[in-house]
């Protein structure tokens with residue numbers, strides 16, 4: 546077993562659970578957080594390593610602070626913190642209620658802020674650490690209009706991540722801050738968000754190939770070994786970003802022509 550300690554939020558299913566299994570197979574020590582304790586315990590068993598389970602609702606600042614405290618109490622330090630918990634919603638801009646906006650903002654954006662504010666002071670004390678925020682390609686290129694508020698909240702995650710990285714870079718060169726931008730991944734995300742068509746790994750949806758949670762987890766594990774500022778888990782997405790930035794109007798026009806809507 547290594548001395549490396551990684552905290553993962555949203556570890557009870559999907560990408561977070563796959564990452565726990567992947568890091569566990571490398572002998573890393575884990576702290577697993579989400580609301581569903583039984584599922585977390587099952588993932589901890591599958592990870593086959595020392596793993597602390599901390600039931601956590603990431604929309605509550607106190608829960609996230611407790612997660613940090615439990616991790617430090619158990620292991621004495623944290624090397625990597627992955628803000629992965631999140632959920633989507635299928636609603637166009639004109640249909641959004643105040644409640645939709647508050648709920649999605651809390652679980653997607655505020656949770657990430659809570660995680661950053663909880664762990665970065667510990668990294669500053671140690672002079673090292675790696676914070677990883679799981680965003681979405683939709684936070685960079687909002688090409689699926691029924692993901693509206695979800696994509697908007699993920700855009701906010703992108704900004705907080707970039708700004709914190711800039712703030713820390715000069716004084717704390719040993720602290721890495723990374724953003725991960727997955728495309729479409731086969732997980733429970735799509736059931737929870739009530740996606741009309743559940744994507745299957747390996748199939749093509751619109752522009753891109755659907756990935757498996759394991760594939761994305763492998764890439765995050767590599768990111769932990771070789772930190773970079775941003776990781777697009779599907780290389781095809783990088784080309785789309787430059788097309789989008791070159792001419793937003795033309796990009797949207799082509800998309801609507803191709804699909805009838807996004």
Ligand SMILES: NC(=O)c1ccc[n+]([C@@H]2O[C@H](COP(=O)([O-])OP(=O)(O)OC[C@H]3O[C@@H](n4cnc5c(N)ncnc54)[C@H](OP(=O)(O)O)[C@@H]3O)[C@@H](O)[C@H]2O)c1
Pocket residue numbers: 554555556557558559560561578579580581582584601602603604629630631632633652679680681682726727728729730731732733734735737758
């Ligand atoms: N799947 C995709 O196509 C896709 C694409 C781009 C980005 N992402 C992002 O990837 C991340 C992981 O999602 P996934 O695809 O692996 O979906 P998932 O299988 O549904 O996993 C979501 C995780 O977040 C946790 N979670 C949700 N609300 C929470 C809360 N209030 N407090 C604590 N934990 C909470 C869930 O656990 P509990 O229900 O037990 O709390 C679960 O462990 C999310 O940030 C998502 O936005 C996914």
